[in-house]
Amino acid sequence: MIQLKDVKKRFGRTNDEILAVDGVSLTIDEGEIFGIIGYSGAGKSTLIRLLNGLETPTTGTIKIGNREISAFTGKELREARQKISMIFQHFNLLWSRTVKQNIAFPLEIAGVKKADRERKVAELIELVGLSGREDAYPSELSGGQKQRVGIARALANDPEVLLCDEATSALDPETTDAILDLLTNINERLGLTIVLITHEMHVIRKICHRVAVMEAGKVVEIGPVLDVFQSPQAPITKRFVSQVTEPAGTDQAIAHLPGGTLIKLVFVGEKTEHPVLASLIRKFDVDVNIVQGNISHTKGGAYGSLILQLLGNENDIDTAIAYLHELGVQTEVIGNE
Template sequence: MIELKNLTKRFQTDKGVLTAVDDVSLSISKGEIFGIIGYSGAGKSTLIRLLNGLEKPTAGSVDIQNRKISAIRGVELRKARQKVSMIFQHFNLLWSRTVKENIEFPLEIAGVSKTERNARALELIELVGLTGRENAYPSQLSGGQKQRVGIARALANDPEVLLCDEATSALDPQTTDSILDLLVSINERLGLTIVLITHEMHVIRKICHRVAVMEAGKVVELGDVLSIFQMPREQITKRFVAQVTEAEDASETIRHLREIYPAGELVKLGFIGDQTEQPVLTELIRKFPIEVNIVQGNISRTQRGAYGTLMLQLKGSEEEIRAAIAFLEDRNVRTEVMTGV
């Protein structure tokens, strides 16, 4: 569906050449919800602008449905963009137009008849849950409602790809979840391919099938979201995963426990899928003559299943603790002894 090959984008600045996207290659399948995550300056916004031709690459190529977006110009590019829509962090609505008129705007530009524009706009208003608000102006809408208008407008030309540029960053958590639920529903109902960029791992966890982690213009980690949660490799990925799998004060808790209980081991367990529902801890306590204290735990749900983390303090003889850890590993529970915390 989407193929990026050795994609590079450089900008000339007062301080010299800046490489915003550095030799990125990846494929995105039709109907996939694909996330791109990174901190500010990672290059993710530039990458998404390369996908719809708002930026041209310095090197490499962008192919969407066998159309080389990176090479086409003029009328051909404008037609291609009708199939690659975009929603934005700050909505970008026309404030002098009503909800329905905002949604009709791209159809108007495309030369669609008034009757067809009206019918399509009303259909999309129902799809995004704004029935009864079609004659309201943006100033009369909440942030979530404005973003729903933005989504409906982006769908007006029946696109193949929907790009989301930090689409929930300006929204409160509850509204963010409602917009993410809407995107999942649209993906399932329309089979639409969605590519979203964000700096929030909660967004990735909730709706994405796969994720690319960007740092300094490069994709440093790529994979299925559940696998990334289970075993992040890069330090930056571990920080993102910790946003939603660990309490903010986990490190302080560990240090505090080490002061109180200098003996024993602190062990972090990772559970995936059906493992999160198995009574592994009960078996451990029954089987081994050790003291087990639960420090903290969490279960995160992704589009492909659940991933849980649990921090334990194991107290007892060194031999029994080693045997207990081996028992957990035999049950395919990922274990990590928290040394040097």
């Protein structure tokens, strides 16, 4: 559906050049929700602007469907953009227009007849859950309702791709989850390909099928979300994963533990439901203290992590760890005193 091949984007002159996107190659499948995560300055916002033609790559190619959008200009580019919609962090609504007038705006520009516009707007208002708010102005809406208007407006021209630029960053956690649920519903009902950029791993965990991690303009890791959670490779990916798998204060709690062996267990899929801890205590002469535990649910399945302190004879502890490996539980010794 979307293919980027060795895409680079430079800004500035030769002596003062910024390489915002550095040799990115990736493929996004039709109908998937694909996440791009990175901290400020990673290049993710530039990358998403390349996808809708707001920026042109310095080198490399970008294809959406069978169209090489990176080669389009003028009328061809404008027509291609009609199938690539975008929603933004700060909504970008027209404040002098009502909800239904905001949603109708792209249809007016496209020259759609009034009766067809009204029918389409009514369908979209129901789809995004804004029935009864058709005549409200943006100033009368909550943040979540404003974003729902933005989503409806983005869907007005029946796009093939929906780009989400930090679409939930301005929202509280509860509203964020509601908007993410709406995007998941739209993806499933319409088969819409969604590309979502964020700096929050919670967003990736909740709705994305696959994720690309960006740092300094490069994609440093890419894969199914569950695989990335289970075995993050790049240091920055490990930092992002820890946002949702390790509560704040975990490091301090570990630092103050007196002695013993600290291990981290990782459970994936059905293994999150197995009574591994009870079995460990019954089989081995070791004392087990739970330091921290967490289960996260991704679209690919459940992911659980557990940090334990094991106290006892060194040989018994080694045998217990070997037993965990035999069960297929990913086990890592993270401290030994």
